[in-house]
Amino acid sequence: MIPVLIMMLLALVSPSIEMSTLDENETIQSTSGRQGNLDVDCSGYTFEDLFEYDFALFTLDINDDWATGVMDAKAWVNGSKSAIVRDNLDSLFEGVPGGNDDWISTDEREAVRSIGPKCIADMETRLGIREGPSHRGNVDWNDLEFVEDGIALDEVNLVPTGHEQERSCSSPLSGDGCKEVPVTVTDDLEIHLLIAENQNNNVRFDQLPNQGSSNFTLAMNITNVTDAQLVMTFPVQQGLRISDMGFYDDGVLNENLAAPVSEFLPDGRLRIVADVDYPLGSYPMVRNMFVDFTTTAPFTNDDPIWSTLAPAEGTIIPVGTTNGEMLATEEAGMWIVDESGWSLQCTFTDAGWDIRMDEFADLYVTANGASAVGQCAGVDAFGAETEEHRNYTFAKVMDVSAVLSSDGDVIEFTPTSTGVSSSLTVLANAVQEDRDSQGCDGPCTNTGPEVTAVVDTAGVVMQLSMSGLYPGEVYIEGTATANGMLDYNFIFDLGIEKMNKPPAITIDTNLQGEEAEWELDGLKFTLNGNVIDPDGQDVSMLLSICDGQTSNFNRDNLAWEIQVSIANCIQNDVESPYTVVIVATDESGATTSLTIDVIDPNAGGSDTNDDSSSPDTNGESGGILPAPGMFATLIVGLVAAGWVSSRRD
Structure with missing residues (x-):
């Protein structure tokens, strides 16, 4: 593998800035001043050395151990800036066959992906944490570091596939299938740093002794970071909030910049979002961001309240048909109103039942039986609760089964009410993933027609047509509704598969009952007919004759020729x-074949043409037939030439 410099040094990676001191007077080389002086030592680069990006998004989730985290970074480089990036990357390969030749290749791209994690692991991040009261400037920061084993790199369109200027790599040492394009191409590209497969962290720092339970400060040096956004999420910590924040230019608070914003997620975590940028032409100004955190309760905090959209006391909340954790509803985020963020908390007298909300406010229920009553309240980030606690019944509201009909075209779906609700109105249909779902804008599914039934404890058989669905796995989706119950949206995998039916072929015949229509030269004939697939799938066709094959069919909907x-x-x-x-x-691979024998009318037969001539008789004798018209003459001529011949055996 060619030793190359990493293509992606995050905007959070800046070895030229010592985050351990956050020295505001430290000399920082300008991007333009460093151009042309790059070497293959990873510690000599920042993200901006290689990229003049249009926008970058950095997300960092601190893990529950308060010592590791998961970072994800994306940078978008558009138009002429992408050509600069490609040129910078190609120049890193100077002295290597195929490198620094004004062409960027797939070999160079793969080398970058391979060596990248090692390079990034050597870098220092721009982020540091310090416990205690508010800190600004020169203190001993607890720096975040990259973890090599947890880093993965990817890119989009660095070497555009199928570009009009694409060519095979010119270097004799290039790998098989190597392609390259000029560095001057301006196709947009993306760079992505993400968590490696089977890893749970790609950054680490010295664990905070207080694990976020007391004051600490987050610092970030954003000098030379162009337009970007940082999204950072902290683990659940009761009462954790931002107490102060600000951007400092050369140590002076800049009050003209938009302050980072914070939000409490429904799963109890705290998230901050900061728009960070460094204006072009501002060098050598040093810009730092500081965010102070505390768990001290605010001076005032209103209790959360139930919204008008929240379920009433005694509402049934469906939880599926099995035990374990299941999604109950995606609407819970509208149940409580509180300016500090909140989550739903419920207590159960029955063992094994629990609830949780994720960061999107989706409500998940862990079930351990047929039903259980939970006493629920909205609780904000500082422990304040709704004054009213509501009792909800979490329950399995119906059982289901399904079999295929005898002809295999219909699912006989039987929902049965468990009795928690006396009757259910069930709307259901067959559904499957669309084979052509890549890049679809809407739902990526094929669905059958909907059927509605009222269901009680005796159960009802619903006939669900699979019309329009492909052969293969089929699921059942739908909604069950009842008074005093949240809508139960379901999708069941009951092991149903639609069987594949092969296509059907027909061949047309002429008035003489023959399939083949011969050309006048006797060297070709034409066949035509129809082909249809009962499942609506596309059908390919192949014809074999005399040890030769062709697929050169002319197709028009069902018709072929x-x-x-x-x-x-x-x-x-x-x-x-x-x-x-x-x-x-x-x-799906099902085939149908049709075999016919075509007789060659010109092969070894006697001459059927009547070359004898007979005089024309213009008398009035009734035994003389009228002279043939033009159309009849044409038909006779074609038959004499042997145009129409073959007959099915």
């Missing part, structure tokens, strides 16, 4: 009749 040459038959001394096999194959 093909012109068949007998040149291969003549070359291989195959005698008439010629065996023709047509095979139709659907997308």
Whole structure:
């Protein structure tokens, strides 16, 4: 593998800035001043050395151990800036075959991906944490460091696939299939740092002794960081909030910049969002961001209250048909009103039941039985609760089963009320993932027609058509509703598969009952007909004759037509009749074949033309037929030429 410099040094990576001191007077080379002086030592670069990006997004989730985290970073580089990036990366390969030649290759890209984590692990991040009262400037910061094993790199469109200027790599040492494009191409590209597979962290720091339970400060040096956003999320810590924040330019508070904003997520975590940028032309100004955190309760804090959208006392909340954790509703985020953020908390007298909310306010219930009553309240980040506690019944509201009909076209779906609600109105249909779902804008599914039924404890069989669905796995989706119950939106995998039915082929015949229409030269004939797949799949067709094959069918919806040459038959001394096999194959691989024998009217037969002439008689004798018209003359001529011939055996 070619030793190359990493293509992606995060905007959070700046070895030229010592975060251990956050020295505001430290000399920082300008980007333009460093151009042309790059070497292959990773510690000599920042993200901005390689990229003049349009926008970068950095997310960092601190893990529950308060010692590690997961960082994700994306940078978007558009238009002419992308050409600069490609040129900078190619220049890193100077002295290597195929490197620094004004072409960026897939080999260079793969080398960057391989060596990147090692390079990033050597860098110092721009982030530091310090416990205790508010800190600004020169203190001993607890720096965040990258973890090599947890780092993965990816990119989009660095070497655009299928570009009009793409060529095979010119270096004799290039790998198989290597492609390259000029560094001058201006196709937009993306760079992505993410967590490596099977890893749970890619940054680390010295664990905070207080684990966020007392005051600490987060610092970030954003000098030379162009337009970007930092999204940082902290673990659940009762009462954790921002107490102060600000941007400092050369040690002076800049009150003109938008302060970072914070929000409490429904799962109890605290998130901050900071727009960070460093104006072009501002060097050598040093810009730092400081955010102070505390768990001290605010001076005032209003109790959360139930909203008008919250379920009433005694509402049934469906939880599925099995034990374990299940999504109950995606609407819980509108149940409580509180300016400090909140989560729903419920206590159960029955063992094994629990609830939680994720960061999107989706409510998950862990079930351990048929039903249980939970006493629930909205609780904010500082422990304040709704004055009213409401009792909800979390329950399995219906059982289900399904079988295929005898013809395999319908699912016989049987929902049965468990009795928690006396009756349910069930709307259901068959559904499957769309085979062509990549890049779809709407739901990536194929669905059958909807069926509605009122269901009680005796159960009802619902006939769910699979019309329009492909062969393969089929699920059942729908909604059950009842008075005093939240809507139960379900999707069941009951092991149902739609069987594949092969396509059907037909061949048209002429008035003489013959399939083949011969050309006048006697070397080709034409067949036509229809092909249909019962499952609506696309069908491919292949014709075989005299050890030769062709798929050159003209298709128009169900109709097909093909012109068949007998040149291969003549070359291989195959005698008439010629065996023709047509095979139709659907997308699932099911095939249908049709075999016919086509007789060559010109092969070894006697001359049927009547060359004898008879005088024209213009008398009035009734035994003389009228002279044939033009159309009749044409038909006779075509028959004499042997245009129409073959007949199915």
